[in-house]
Amino acid sequence: MSARTRTGTERLLRALRRTLLAIFGAQLVLAIGMSLVDSYRRRGKKAKAFPITPPRTVEIGEGTITTYTYGRDLYEDMLAAIEGAQRQVLLETYIWKGDEIGERFKRALAAAADRGVEVYCVYDGFANIVVSPRFKRFPATMKVLRYPAYPAGWRFFDLRRYGRNHRKILVVDDEVGFVGGYNIGTPYATEWRDTHVRITGPGVWDLKRAFADFWNLHRRRRLRESERPLLMETPSTWEPRIRLHRNVPRLWMFPIRSMYLEAILRASRNVWITQAYFIPDQDFVDALKEAARRGVDVRILVPLKSNHIVADWLSRGYYSQLLDAGVRILRYRDAMVHAKTSTVDGAWATVGTANIDRLSLTGNYEVNVEVIDEALAKALEEIYRVDESNCLELTSAEWEARDLHRKFTEFVLAPLRPLL
Template identity: 80%
Template sequence: MGSRVQSVPERIVRIARRTLLTVFGVQLALAVGMSLVDSYRRRGKKPKPFPVTPPRTVSVGDSTLRTYTYGRDLYADMLAAIDGAQRQILFETYIWKGDEIGERFKAALAAAADRGVEVYCIYDSFANLVVSPRFKRFPSNMKVLRYPLYPAGWRFFDVARYGRDHRKILVVDDHEGFVGGYNIGSAYETEWRDTHVRITGPAVWDLKRAFADFWNLNRRRRIRASERPLLLETASTWEPVIRFHRNVPKLWMFPIRSVYLEAIARSSVRVWMTQAYFTPDQDFADAMKAAARRGVDVRLLVPLKSNHIVADWISRGYFSQLLDAGVRIFRFRDAMVHAKTLTVDGTWSTVGTANIDRLSLQGNYEINVEVFDEAFAQTLEEIFAVDQGNSLELTSAEWEARDLHRKFTEATLAPLRPLL
């Protein structure tokens, strides 16, 4: 039998398929290679000191908010809160390292459970793959939800079930809660610049609801005490100037992106944003550009070098258009800045866990607190000013003069934006 002669359309499809696979292979190989080289270069490097802003407390409505920009200060207050718990602890984190700091938190939570405190813990299995299995064994009197490595189950076709639990929450009794960008680990204690807030007063009740809703939505439907529904008795009072916004992929709820966009659209004086990983969609970038073009002082502060080099290169693809529109870009030196904050016009602010990228804004479980208060906005602006003083401003001339191979790398990696 003679071989069948391929038609022109079949040949076109075959060539197109091979071309796409080749392009994707080049992108993947480049990303993997860059990550390996970056990891090798980081080995043995000692962390450098960086300026921080001391904790500061302001009254907001009937609540108080205390800001943290240094992990050691934050961890001291979190551990003190755990040690002082009398009735209940709700603890949730994305990364929980099995190092000295991770062990301190684990021991404090176990001690609280031993003295009769209800202790609920949630952590993400994927984010802690490299953590020792020994560390992940907890006393039976602690109720622990391990958000699964593969959360979709048999519903592999349901993309809403693939989001990771990227939230960081601690609530102790009814009187204090913590939320922000800090994970739990020794490196974050002294080597990373992040932002977290401690909240007291009525606003804590909404943070408790956020934890309970996640627990009840994702717990396994079994009878074991550690997996029973978490029922809370919280007041129905609303704190009108402090609001929590949650991305819940399982329910197709993604309000945090809208919160950012609305605040930027309403700005008239200044928009100061700090982001660990900045990979916006084009509409988000357009909102920042439109604000700058109408005279708003738009500033973006990102790491000079983050812990994810591929994310750095992909984010740079937006720099040209932002700089051309008048957005000022600052790159933080000597440490990884992991904060996710925005303050607008000296009156509105947000702090939380959501990065400006697809994974945070359209994929993961996230939580941000929105605050309508001038004193709190002023605090965040002062933090931004300190960070800006430790940053290098990127100019349009400097950016356009970068090497050709850098432009090529940015263009090659650009199609990976929807994946990050």
């Protein structure tokens, strides 16, 4: 190759690199700008009321599962469980705000520790980076693990160490456990529509194992009492209708995506999904389209406007495919719907912390409970119908008639989907 040819090739490569960087930079600037504008517009806006479904309990084997769709109901029962604890409390959360609700949980946990209860807490450092450092000072009687904002350390090349801890778990005395989408904070008590479940019976032990495994995998390796391994003292009894699925990026385990896909591929009657941030991969979209085309009633309920505007725009990139296949898209009004639930054929259901996006399904620490039980599926379907009464359905005609600038924005942001 001549020197002239090499010089031409190098110039072409440089131009190509600069073009790609410019495109990526424009995408980031657009995403950041949209987020800032949306945040400014939300300032001072008061939350509106939305329909709620009271807690409902169903019996499953030797235990029960109670559904919650209103934060205040959930928090009261969680706090009551902590206040009644006699031996051990395990709390894990993604966001733990330093507001009124956050302080109530902190006081209840500290009081439990003071009366001799073992109290273990885990929270995500990045998610709480704006929370006051003073709030994050806990009594020495509590064993607290702050999952670091940057967990990779010097192993920046190891992709297994970048997942955020997005789980929300509470286990008290091996007798009761809570899991679902609710973080801890005052806005979630009345302003957000989310879903959580309370579990009693053998299913509680799986939640405890999930907490203990995370604690032991990430505890700081020192000799202090608070940093010793959390020992398991639970029987290995199985409740075949309840299974706990955990995404563990450190171990390269991501079963939740497989759980969803298997249920969708087996569906013969209906697939009803509620998601806060719906940014699936193409294989997931294809599974939903195929289900709709074989006559399954496929519905996806998402926020009309979520708290992450960029996620909304990225989600819309799949609407044309889904609508063309016969999938119904329902947009929840007046409140942020943060639930991560699904029911299939009136017999299968899941409630958990994982969104249907790349971060949750192949990136973060997540936990979903899978239940094969008609009574629970029926309860969640009734919740879905109540939520549906507060939705605007998106039609194909409405979607195709959207403005040109909206189509352009979707096109520009599309390459960011694999990142979220």
